[in-house]
Amino acid sequence: MTSSSLTIQLRVIKALYIREMISHFGRKNIGFLWMFIEPMMFSVGIAILWSLTLHSFGSIPPAGFALTGYSALVAWRNCVGRTSLAIQANLGLIYHQNITILDLAITRAIFEFTATTISLIFLTIIFAAFGLIHFPVNPLEALLGWFLLGWFYVGAGLIALFLNERSEIFHRVWHIVMYLTMPLTGAFSMVSWLPKNVQSLLLLSPMVNGVEILREGYFGASIDAKYSIPYLLTINLITLLIGLLLVKRIKKFVEVEG
């Protein structure tokens, strides 16, 4: 049972990940298919609503706009919301010294992000097959944008976990925060459609930058995406670093039941 700590950590994260899948989707019924069906129903619904309201999306098809925007929104909501509960849902597991709080947090954040990723890929294929959208013009750029978004969500999730453990107020206000940050997710508008003074403000949000890259990857340069990769990278790095430092401090004030 003597292995290096990296081997142990990878082993633990793998075990936690599988466990997360079992307890999240269950073994009965269609189980993990819910991973796709729930976001699918949502983005199809939004796409229909937006097509009916004759919303103008420039050259972007409504279904594609809804798919990219909704996926980003859901990943943001789930990574933050579910990672903030990573300890409360797993208190019994801290009994095992191999399992650290960081393992619990990282597994949750990555699980939520990969779940949305798989649904995004799956829905892209379905939507393209039905002719609702074209296949992404530049898949690698879309992936890059999505990955940079995920990086930010994971870092933010770690910080949310710390805040939730630190104070009960977080639990009460996070729904409000989620609503208020909706414009900052980049889901509802391209930056270039907005007035100039709003543009520079919105581009301070890393998520807006990420969604602009994602959409450029999906729909091509003609949509006039605005973003800065160096800025996004810097913010991601800082967020993740703060998240890791904060999570490292948690163990000291968590009360383990027993």
Added chain:
Amino acid sequence: MKEKTLKVSGIKKTYRTQTGSKVVLRKIDLEIRRGQKIAILGRNGSGKSTLIRIIGGIEEPDAGIIIKEMSVSWPIGYNGGTQGSLSGLDNITFLSRVYGADHKMVLDFVADFSELGMALRDPLKTYSAGMRSRFNFALSMAFNFDCFLVDEGLAAGDFKFAEKCERAIKNKADSSLIMVSHSQQAIKDFCDTACVLENGRLVEFSNINDAINYYENT
């Protein structure tokens, strides 16, 4: 080759309570050799469980370090360590992965030892208290830790199961044992040395009877 040990040095722990801070562990030093079985005696609230939890890595001390050259079990004796919402089988699979143990061997051992049969397919939260502690004990014995941490004796199940637990622990002759208990009989049965925890410090005794005498007369 140098013998593997578990070394605890300079452990301090203070809790903040409503009425101010309470020092639980002042300065704990302890070294356990491979195969050594040590009992920790102490009154309720003396910090025995806190010490076990710190050695087990559940809580962090305010100061001091623990050098583990041996693999150490999770504290056995509570319901901690298993997940109520998952079935017995899923718990077995999960912990086998976490500890890098052979899943089939762990499963066979737990099924045989706990005698739970088909109940292993049900979520642990549907178990009775006796079934749950049988499951937990069997699972902890299924892994070959170098050092086992046992809190509050082996109150699991009925008389017959208690005997089985005793045999299981005695079979682990090569492993070390750190045991916290009120039961003098259990301590005499399992341990070869004993310490008394009082006022946040450990008083070590080489002879168990001396420790028990000291504990009873202070």
